[in-house]
Amino acid sequence: MPPEEDRTLRALGLEKAPREHPLLYPGAWPRDSGLLNGDRLLPLDRLVYEDRVPVLAVGSNACPGQLRHKMAESGIITPVPMVRTRVTGVDIGVSAHVSRMGYVSNSPVRAPETVRELFVLWLDARQLAVIDASEGVPRPDGNFHRAWLPAPDVRVELADGSTLPGAYAYVNRHGVLHDGTGVPRGHPGQRALLADLLVNVPGLRELFGVSPEEFCARARADLRLCARGTRLFAEEKLVTVCGLERYVGSERYGRPGTGASSAPLPRQGRG
Template structure:
C-alpha cells in the first residue's frame, strides 16, 4: 500500500543507510556524471529505501547520486501487470508537453546490472525493457540548467492501463489506484475483493485455505522476546495482559 515508497524532497547522494545533501558534496557543474549512466525513475527506483534494498541483495554499497530533474515529455502511468510483491507499479508513458519533477539516478555498471535484473530486463519473460529516451523527444533538465542528451528508462513490456479513452492513465498512488480498479471491474472484485485492503488480504487467506501454511518453529519466541536478555542491550517491557 505504500508503493512506491518515500521519495526525497531534494537531490541527494544515497550512501548506505544515509541520504546525504548532494549540493554539499558535488558542485552544480558536476551533476552530469560521465562515468555513470542516467536512469529516469517514475516509481520505486526513486525511493532510497527501495534502492538500498536492491543493492543490499547483491552486496553493493557504492553511493548513488539521485538528482531531482525537470522532465518534459514523460508522465507516470500504470503498469499493466501485478508485481509479485502484490502492488501495481508505475511505468513511464509518452506525454508530449507534460512537465514533471522526477528523479534521475546515476548508476555505475554494477549498479545498473542490479536494477536491470530487478526489472526483468535480461529475462525473455521479464516485465520491463530498458530503453534510451533521446532529447528533444524527452527533455531532462538538471538543477543547474543542463539539458541531458537523453536518459535511460524502463518501459513495461505488458503495456500500461488506459483511462477509458485509450490514453494512458496516471498513477495516483497504490490505495486509490486499487480502489478505483476494483470499483470499475467486476472480474477484479471476484478475484481480489472489493477494497484495496482485501486485494492484499485475499492472497493471505488463499494460502491458509489451500493449506499451504505451517508453523515457522519460532513461535515460542514471540512472548519471550519482550523481556530481552541480560548483556544484549536494552530489554523491552513485557506485553500487558
C-alpha cells in the first residue's frame, strides 16, 4: 500500500467511475484489500465484519470510483470494506441487457471448477440498500436479483485461509449472453465486447451505431433504446441461463445491524 499521502483514488488510478466513462467498464479494481473511505483506499484492520453482510462484486462494484459515485449520489459517507478473496464456483459472464449507463455489464455465472480473484464488499444496511437500488433489485422491472450463494456450492476463501459460509451476488434477471454453443460467454472488456456485438448481432448497428463510442452515447441517452437492445438479444436467441437462478429468493441474513441474522463467521482452514 502506498504511503498515506498517496492513498487517494486518483493516486492509485482507481478514481474513474464507469457510470461516467462507460468504455472503461468495469473500471479499475484495487490490487489488494482496502477500506474505501471517501476518496481514499486505506488499509484494513480485519477481513470479516460481523455487523455487515458480504456481497460478491463481479463488475463495477469492485471499482472504488464506481462505489464512491453510487454512495455519494445517495449521501452515504460511511466507509466500505473491500476484501480480496479467492472464489471457486463463479465466473464472469456478460449480462443479457443494455445498461442505461451506456455499457453491457458483467454478470456472475455458475462455473464449478473456476477459481477467480474477486472482491467481497462488507455492507451495512444503508450501503446495501444503495447497491440494491443501483442493480434494480427493488423494482419489478429491475435488471438483477440479489441471491445468497452458499458454501460449499461457492467457496469464498479469505487471505488467512478461512472461508465464508457464502456471499450475496447479483444475478441477472435477463440471463447472460452465450458463445454460440449455449455456454455463457466471457466478458473481454467493454470496448472489445461492444465491437464484437456490433459486428455479429443483426440489427444492433441500426439501434446503436457502428462504434463502441456511438453505442455508449446512444445507450446513455435513451432508456427505451436500452430496452430495445435487451429485447434484441433475446430475439436473436443469444441468451442462456447463468446457472445461479436456483439461489434467487434465498436469504442468509436479515438487514445488517438489526439483529435479524447471525454473524457471517468464517470457516477455518482449507478443507
